[in-house]
Amino acid sequence: MNDTFGSTDELLDFAIAKEEEANQFYTNLATRVEKSPMREVFEHFAKEELKHKARLEAIKQGKLFLSAEQKVQNLKIADYLVEIKPQPDETLDYQKALMIAMQREKASFKLYTDLAAITDNADLQETLLALAQDEAKHKLRFEIEYDEHILTEN
Secondary structure (H helix, E strand, C coil), rough: CCCCCCCHHHHHHHHHHHHHHHHHHHHHHHHHHHCHHHHHHEEEEEEEHHHHHHHHHHCCCCCCCCCCCCCCCCCCCCHHHCCCCCCCCCEECCHHHHHHHHHHHHHHHHHHHHHHHHCCCCCHHHHHHHHHHHHHHHHHHHHHHHHHHHHHHH
């Protein structure tokens, strides 16, 4: 461990709080997009983040460990976007909502990768890498949507 986290429990508590924050973010984003199908996608991702939180809580209680799956493809679209922060109560168009979601998933992937790098617990490291891959899948989903519906229209 490093100076930021004094224990595995502190690291897990931090990750659990981040998943809860992500759930709230996607729940809020779902209420602010114009396009109904995307609203459903954001609601789905809000539920996914709650599943991540439940996994982390089970790990904390010693009930579960995950293994990292095969690496997920990265279209790198999010790498070239300017950071966007939604204004309070702003209705988001489809493009802006997708851009925000891609940036968020990229940050979550980096978070779990960085957390995995600072723990000396091999099982926890494997679990954090598995969660990083889940976040990469989310980002890929948004990148594909962006590629198919935004880039091809321009």
